[in-house]
Amino acid sequence: MREKKEQKAGQMATMRKVLHYMKRYLPLLIFSIILAAVSVALTLYFPILTGRAIDLILAKGKVDFDGMFVILRRGVIVVGITALAQWLMNMSNNKMTYHIVQDIRKDAFEKLEKLPLKYIDSHSHGDMVSRIIADVDTFADGLLMGFTQLFSGVATILGTLIFMLTINVKITCAVVLITPLSLFVASFIAKKTYAMFKLQSKTRGEQTAHIEEMIGNQKVVQAFNHEDEALETFDEINQRLQKCSLRAIFFSSITNPSTRFVNSLVYATVGLTGALSALTGGITVGQLSCFLTYANQYTKPFNEISGVITELQNALACAARIFELIEEEAEIPDAPEAVELQEADGHVEIEHVYFSYVPEQKLIEDFNLKVTPGQRVAIVGPTGCGKTTLINLLMRFYDANSGKIRVSGYEIDQITRHSLRQNYGMVLQETWLKAGTIRENIIMGKPDATEEEMIEAAKASHAHSFIKRLPDGYDTVITEDGGNLSQGQKQLLCITRVMLCLPPMLILDEATSSIDTRTEMRIQNAFLKMMKGRTSFIVAHRLSTIREADIILVMNQGKIIEQGNHEELLAMNGFYANLYNSQFSA
Incomplete structure (x- = not known):
């Protein structure tokens, strides 16, 4: 019971968000509703003309042709205006739907640009792609179907009731009494389909993520003979997608036949009661023909609306996923009083900085460092010691849990991210x-x-x-x-x-790791010229590339354990000396 309430609340919240986007295109919405009303009114007027034409056929050889031609001309005009109104309504609905979809995709991509790096690192890239592409497309299909059929369907139901009441109240009452059965069937199926379509959308995102990962890393997959395991994982996800898709489609597909059965009951009731009424002179044969047409038109929208409701369940399930992304907490914005750092002087200070990606797993603890302008700072240490994490903190891809990082005397959270990053030049291993x-x-x-x-x-x-x-x-x-x-x-x-x-500051994270030795020597000379007068942070595993550094920081488990230039660290005969000798022991 609680789960159902939460599901209903979630659907209503999603619908409110969709309506918020629709508000921007209110003129198109109103225009579409007016056209739907015109189209329905003329469609319902046509059976009256047909009934009058039937009543002009009195008997064999007794046909009022003059009256028939008048009705025929009127009928042609009505059909022409109805077709034009429906065409304009479809154009309005298409324009409105795809403008809304464009806005949602734009907002989703803008949020993607503003999301903190920790969100991107901790979420599947394929799932994010699936939300912005596949889920929004599915949402568009459901919304377009809803706009096209919902307005005209509701207008048709109300219009046919009014027209039927003007012909015969008793038969109309019989029709109305059976109607709630159709609504009950549609409502029951809609509740079942929402959860299944949401699961289908989530599983499809999982499948997209797996495919994207395998394509992006195909060389690694083949090099390590991982094809069979990748295929098994895909088959498992594919099988789950097949099951939830079949269940969702099964429930959505029984909507139409169920409501058609109820519609047939309505039509049979009208035919029987109308025929009895015609025999006693209560209505004419033309009016009975008109009534049967109305009964068919009255029940037809219930079929369409039930189909629309099913599609809307799918659309809302997909919309809920895309709105989750749009409403995700963005990167902490720049402080209102943040300064634009025009040209950094290269002075960097790190004071008592603590940072970890997850609270239960400590990484950098009580990190302290002072770098003077123009210094070349090399950072070495075993894998996972925090070298790249330090770079992430300097660039403010991540914010420190506590402590201060200053550039040119300003704390980096008091500098706009754009101007801070503009003062760094960065070459990564990847x-x-x-x-x-x-x-x-x-x-x-x-x-x-x-x-x-x-x-x-x-x-x-x-x-x-x-x-x-x-x-x-x-x-x-x-x-x-x-x-x-x-x-x-x-x-x-x-x-x-x-x-x-x-730029005035450089970050070189294994910048020459994929370059041959001869070219590397040349680039190192180019780097030396480039680094002259610029503060530089160099992350390296090949210790031969950092001999010329002014200061070498030896890191282990998030802390600086040794510090000095190449000769000083070798003289210490400690951790750095062991690392260096292990590379050149031969």
Whole structure:
């Protein structure tokens, strides 16, 4: 019982959110309702013309042709106006639906851009894609069907009742008494289908997530012979999707035949009572024909509305998932008094910082560091010691649980994220390239860069030579994962991107991990020139690349355990010395 109440409350809340989006297109909604009323009124007027025409056929050889032609002309005009009204109504409904869908997708994608990194890291990317693409499409189909059939259906029911009452009250009462049975059947099925459609939507998102993961990591899957396990996982999700889809479709499909059975009862009741009334002279044969048409038109919308209700259950279930994403708590906004950091002086201070991704698993504890302008700070340590986490905190991808991080004397939560990140140049071990030309990928951080500046940066990073060998040089189009470029070439492009911007602070996280030794030596020289006068944070596993660093931080379990330059740390004969000797023991 409690679960049903929560489900009903959830549906109502989702419906209110949909209505909020509909408010923006109220003129279109009103116009559509008016057209639906016009269309229904004319549709219901046509059986009256048909009944009058039947009554003009008195007997064999006794037909009032003049009256028939008048009715025929009127009928043609009525049909023409009805067709135009229905066409305009469908156009309005389409425009309204897809504007609403456009707004919802826009809001969902905007929220995706504002979500904190911890949400992206902890949720399946495929499921998020499924919500924005598949769920919104399903919602659009249900909404469009609802707009198209719900307005005209309700108007038809009310209109036919009024017209039937003007012809014969008794027969109309008989029709109305049977109607609640159809409503009860539709309501019962609708309640059953909502939960099933919601489960179907959730399972479909799970399936999309698995497919996206397998496609994105196909080389790894094949290299480790994981195809069979991946297929088994897919089959299990697919089987669950099949079961919940079949149940949802079964209940939704019995709506139409169930309401049709009730409609047939209504039609039979009208036919029987109308025939008896015609025999006693209560109504004419033309009026009986008109009444039977109305009875059919009266019951038909119940079929349509029950189908609409089923589709709306599916639409609302999908809408609930997309609204969950839209209403997810966004990244903490910049403070109202946050400053724009124009040009950082490179001074960085970290005081008593504590941070962990999950409360029960401690990571960085009481971290302290002072970096003077222009210093080259290398960070080394075993995997999982907190090196990349420190970078995430400096860039404010994550906020520290406690403690202070200052840049140029400002606490970073008092600096706008945009200006803080603009003062960092970042090259990661994992490359990121967008679909587009080589040129577009390089000038991403500096869109107004000249051709000469771009080529100069490419030459400094030793990327120019391989770019010129590409079919269209700098205008060569690549896919989002870099296409046929090697991992080293992709990393060179990322390095070029930073060299073009030349921000006051640099973060190099295993920046040369995919580059051959000879090219690495050249790039290291380019880095030395680039880092001159700039505060630099270098994360490295290959300790040969950080010998020239001004200060080396040796981290373990979230803490700095040793600190000094290369010679000082070797003289200590501690953790760093062991790491260094293990790499060069041969």
